[in-house]
Amino acid sequence: MGTRLSFKNGMMLLAAGTAAAGLLVGCGEKEETPVGTGDSSKTKTQREESAPSKSEEVSYPVKGAGNFTYGMELTGAWSDRYDSFDKLPLGQELEKRTGFDLDMVHVENKEAMNLLLASGELPDAIGYNFQLNYTGDESKAIQDGLIYPMSEEFVKKNAPDYWKAISENPEILKQVKTPEGDIYGFAFILGDEILKGGYGMLVRDDWCRELGIELPETPDEFYDMLEAFKDKKGAEVPLCIRSETLIEMLQRGVITSPFHLVCADNYVDDGKVVIGYEQPEFKDVLTWLNQLYSEGLLDPNFSTVDSDTVEANILTGKSGASSGTAGSFMGNLLSTNREDKNYSLAGIKNLVGTKGDTPKYGHYNTDVVGAVNVITTACKDPETVAKYFNFGYTKEGHMLYNFGIEGKSYEMVDGKPKFTDLILKNPDGLTAQQALSEYELAYGNGPFVQDKDYLLQYYQDDRQKDALKKWGDNNAKDYKMPKITINAESAGEYSSLLSELITYRDEMIIKYVRGEESLDGFDTYLDTLKSMGIDKVQEILQNAVDEYYHR
Incomplete structure (x- = not known):
């Protein structure tokens, strides 16, 4: 040692x-x-x-x-x-x-x-x-x-x-x-490919079955579900998320497709870099979120609530919908409430404009x-x-x-590695992630190639695997930014501009959703992005994408 x-x-x-x-x-x-x-x-x-x-x-x-x-x-x-x-x-x-x-x-x-x-x-x-x-x-x-x-x-x-x-x-x-x-x-x-996803919205599907509601696919269906959770199940906070989670949902395109926006992050469309949060369609996404907030369907404390409170709300029935990962978030919720046979969660596909459509985007990693x-x-x-x-x-x-x-x-079983009860049913009460962390690095990352068989075992509940499948049903691969590198000459300027832009964007998202700023002034928001140098950021990103494609 x-x-x-x-x-x-x-x-x-x-x-x-x-x-x-x-x-x-x-x-x-x-x-x-x-x-x-x-x-x-x-x-x-x-x-x-x-x-x-x-x-x-x-x-x-x-x-x-x-x-x-x-x-x-x-x-x-x-x-x-x-x-x-x-x-x-x-x-x-x-x-x-x-x-x-x-x-x-x-x-x-x-x-x-x-x-x-x-x-x-x-x-x-x-x-x-x-x-x-x-x-x-x-x-x-x-x-x-x-x-x-x-x-x-x-x-x-x-x-x-x-x-x-x-x-x-x-x-x-x-x-x-x-x-x-x-x-x-x-x-x-x-x-x-299966390892590149794993994030999206989840809902109390046991409530949906009880109320005769199909898992929602469109904004209207999602709205109706939240309203039913509030009125018929007594959910005080039907949709419970943190502000950081809301921004993740926007960046990963979980709720943007119905509004003709790929996502609120950077993406590539036919070789051209597009910055989602400066597109006019972003206003429509924020308008819908403001409606959820103003009608008491989105947690009124989303800008200050912590992750422990979110989990507690989903576990106790105070909330019926949230967003997160299939592993550490959904898996921990299902494991904690495993003794309650009536408790269930299901992942839902990223929202679309028309039922049956394929979402434009979703959480999707590069190799x-x-x-x-x-x-x-x-x-x-x-x-x-x-x-x-x-x-x-x-x-x-x-x-x-x-x-x-x-x-x-x-242990090796039928030629494949299978995690033991030391991992899946740890005698010291450790979660699967905690137990795994002592013996391997696939739960996080490291200098190796991650194996899909790790993930499929880590997701112990079939509902996690079903969520993974639904969340992966999107066209993100067509728009995903490659793993670019900003050249050293532009790095300082890019970082400085981006830091200020992201801070401003995140502040305005919260204000628009909470109704503290009227969306009638959205053009002023777009003009401010211009004055803060968003065109230069787009130019630097485009140069980096062009360089990547020509490596």
């Missing part, structure tokens, strides 16, 4: 009294000059001087692998029981099978991670969602001298199983590269999502660390990251 560090409030705290500088020397405690020093001209030279090489098999455990420092955020699913990733059964098994000793550098949240990135004391490797949380994403982090840029030759030689995983599909290879052609890290890859594991420029031996991350893309690594340890978290 390696020494564990934690990074809180900008301070490096040692778990075993060893100086941080010494631990951050690098892989195997070598003292040579770092491969990268933060100078972007040197990282460019690394790309230019990469020599062609053949793929070579990596044998595990790697002899003389040594240790390296590894930074990641603490995970809520296990951090109440373990203080470090390498103390988990999964972490210990990874050390055993790969031959590496992990010196963990844990941070509490993304703010702490950004402090770590700015501290000048980088670990050798980091797992982080750069695209979501770092201005300019991975490409800018390479230019800023944080990420070690990997060439194709480097990956073929030092991570051949990863190379196989990303090179067999040209779209995946494009998604793990920057505009400059660097492979920025070891990605979490969704291994099947590469979430956090990426990168080697930093502080690492003295990136070739060796690459071999650690390559393990996740081997057959053995695939099974460990997706299902855990055979005989403990899963």
Whole structure:
């Protein structure tokens, strides 16, 4: 086991009294000059001087692998029981099978991670969602001298199983590269179309059956259902969602199709980038939401309510409809009320204008999502660390990251891995997600290809699988933005403009829905978006999309 560090409030705290500088020397405690020093001209030279090489098999455990420092955020699913990733059964098994000793550098949240990135004391490797949380994403982090840029030759030689995983599909290879052609890290890859969905609206279908109501497909049917829940079932808050959930529903196109709007996020229509929340049709969506709010069908406290209250309302019958994921949200609700045989939830398809139509959009991920594991420029031996991350893309690594340890978290039944009662009926009262978090990473993400058999078992209730099917019935694939990278030159301007635009958009959505601003002034909202630079944002996005398609 390696020494564990934690990074809180900008301070490096040692778990075993060893100086941080010494631990951050690098892989195997070598003292040579770092491969990268933060100078972007040197990282460019690394790309230019990469020599062609053949793929070579990596044998595990790697002899003389040594240790390296590894930074990641603490995970809520296990951090109440373990203080470090390498103390988990999964972490210990990874050390055993790969031959590496992990010196963990844990941070509490993304703010702490950004402090770590700015501290000048980088670990050798980091797992982080750069695209979501770092201005300019991975490409800018390479230019800023944080990420070690990997060439194709480097990956073929030092991570051949990863190379196989990303090179067999040209779209995946494009998604793990920057505009400059660097492979920025070891990605979490969704291994099947079924894994790309999993979010939508759900309703008390037992109430619907009792009231003789079909599951709604149109806004009018949804309105009538909520009204019946309120009048005939006594639901105080028929539709209970948080403001963040409402914005997710709009961005993911859950309720926008009936109003001739794909979604309220960025999307591509015939190669052209469209920003949904600046379209005139967005007014009609907001008008309908305002009607739900003003008639007491949408939670009057949606802008302040917390997730615990939402769950309590759905569990106790105070509410009959909400929106969320099939796993941690719907699954937890069904599991909590499993003793109530009359309690039931069903996912409903995203709303459409005419019953039987296919929704324009819905929650749909690209092949590469979430956090990426990168080697930093502080690492003295990136070739060796690459071999650690390559393990996740081997057959053995695939099974460990997706299902855990055979005989403990899963057994092979008829040639397929099946989770044990340790996971599905945990004797210590852990939820399936909590139990899984100790043995595998498929419940979240990591350096491997996610297996659909993990998901189909994680969804223990057939109603979750039915919801997954209904939510996936849409045309999102026709409009989905590719996994673009904003070029480093535009990253700062883009981030600054987008931050202000999103803040303004979200504030106005709440005001319009609550009736605090009249939708008669919607043109003023559109004009304000223009004055705040939305056309420039659209231009930057279009350039990034064009670049992606021409990679």
